[in-house]
Amino acid sequence: MPATTPALTQQPHILVVDDDADMLRLLSIRLTAAGYRVTSVGSAEAALAQLDMERPQLVLSDVRLPGKDGLALFDTVRLRHPSLPVILLTAHGTIPDAVEATARGVFSYLTKPFDGKELLDKIAQALALAAPALPSAHTDEAWRSEIVSRSARMSEVLAEARMVAQSDASVLLRGDSGAGKELLARAIHKASPRTKKPFVAVNCGAIPENLLESELFGHMKGAFTDAHSNHKGLFQAADGGTLLLDEIGDMPPALQVKLLRVLQERAVRPLGSSQSIPVDVRIISATHRDLDAAMAAGQFREDLYYRLNVVTLTLPTLGERREDIPLLANHFLQRLSSKYGKRLSGFAPEALKALAGASWPGNVRQLYNVVEQVCALSTTPLVPLALVQRALRAPQVEVLSYADAKQRFERDYLVGLLKLTDGNVADAARLADRNRTEFYRLLQKHSLTPGAFKAEGVAAPADPVAPGRHA
Structure with missing residues (x-):
């Protein structure tokens, strides 16, 4: 991810929290030069007050702060704004705390003295994961x-x-x-x-x-x-x-x-x-x-x-366009939440991070299936990391409604019988333990023609329940 001026229609807003005035000034200069809009505060309490007035796209905070420390600030931010990414700056002595915080959902942490390019890269990654799909800049798209x-x-x-x-x-x-x-x-x-x-x-x-x-x-x-x-x-x-x-x-x-x-x-x-x-x-x-x-x-x-x-x-594989994974995941979540009657607001930052770093041999279609699984199983507005990890470990299966699954099974069963009997309806009905009239009704329901399964016939139309494809 290049550490250049973000290609967004508006400057992303970053809230920087540090009690060291010199460090605060240095961070503000660097981030402003990189194209970000920066708000600087000297304490966790001031940061929370600022959050009540305006929600930024990212919080960058030192761990050691007077009063409430950076870890406590993260806990409060997570409670009030679950999808807001937080990056922590930590001195050597507080690295274990920062590592633990990362396990709890902090996007990342950097140790002081930090590398300026690494900081900008981490910020760009966090914003890319958290950002919604960009509106088109043209009306002909x-x-x-x-x-x-x-x-x-x-x-x-x-x-x-x-x-x-x-x-x-x-x-x-x-x-x-x-x-x-x-x-x-x-x-x-x-x-x-x-x-x-x-x-x-x-x-x-x-x-x-x-x-x-x-x-x-x-x-x-x-x-x-x-x-x-x-x-x-x-x-x-x-x-x-x-x-x-x-x-x-x-x-x-x-x-x-x-x-x-x-x-x-x-x-x-x-x-x-x-x-x-x-x-x-x-x-x-x-x-x-x-x-x-x-x-x-x-x-x-x-x-x-x-x-x-x-x-x-x-077309590139999904692994070759990883910056699209958060956009696609949120896009699919919005579409599928209505299908499942859920009110889902998005993914937790660490859940998006897991999606972005996963292997996707099945590309966009596999990502769609993973999002559908977490959407069907989620019980909270924000999809948690654990649910994403569970879906990534599980074999990727198609999620059909009960009615569609029943229809597919019925059609496949009929096709199998017709192939077995070379299109002989009387034999197929006998094997299915159904009378010929009822069997013909089933064939008509699925647009199956018995003659299509004879040695020189023409087969029936493709399965109408075949699932749609995704990007």
Whole structure:
């Protein structure tokens, strides 16, 4: 974290507490020169009186003070303003007390004589963790409103995305799972001339191979068993707009050939049709796989790769944009608190610190799951460190409502029976101990077509209960 003038619309306010007038003057000069607004007081009692008049963004206090000491000041600040970060300055003899205070929630401590750069770095870190999301400085930033970020890495990616959005060039989004590729694709669509037309996303790895062709290109009535009506594919649904082919690296080789033909001819031919239908679609594809390695292994077509990869944008992992973790955590907490009927004001400083320092192999999606867990379990307005530590240790599982979990289980159970019986409804109903009429109702409820599970059929639509994705 650079110790430069903070890039905020207003100067962050720091309350400095020290009974040494020379030290107070030195700290005030250094912090003012670094771009902070400073209020200086000589005692804990004066600091508490100042806090009653105006709440700063950070308190910087010496441990040894006349009357109430710095540790007692911290305890009172914590009681009145739980989310306000406190940094303590300590002489050698009071280091054990400062260490104990850190365990109790003090953001950090520095020993005297302290290094000026280290002090500014600690202050910048504390303010970054405590600061709310910054308001946009421009009125035309609605296109990326779903992407919560203040990091330089993401700013570079967004600047490139904004530029490429103005053209119709195909874009390949690279990045680890959970990094926010779909959100970036939506942002590109919103910034493009196609913004008023549909944005359609399909996960190529989540749909069975024998279904994916029908889903992408559509089918005609009678094209296969149980095709009782014409079905528009996703290319037609996205006509005039943008189609996101998510996890394109998982697309079966046979379908890659057909996709390439559609991109070359700018027309689709539904299954069972003898005529092609012109489509005007901007393609964005996304993958977490190494497509170069996939091409070398013969798993991905080189001609399709170059058709899709006109412009490449690579999303950083969450670990590469750690300054965004507090913003994202508070953003998710605000969204989820209403879902769970909770009044949550934020995270305790040490809880945010733990989140910022954690490993995030699942990226933003994993952070969302952690925040959802603590939101569901929190019993206090301020999420404590212990709850965050518990969520970080626990295996990251999806949190579904009971109704959604029941629906998902029911659908998966039906799909398993149909696969086992090769689409034979009578056999499947018998195994489920249900009569055929009731079994057909269940299939209709989940949009499952028995013929899709026969050897040469086309499978049913993807799971409608699949969870949403996050950035």
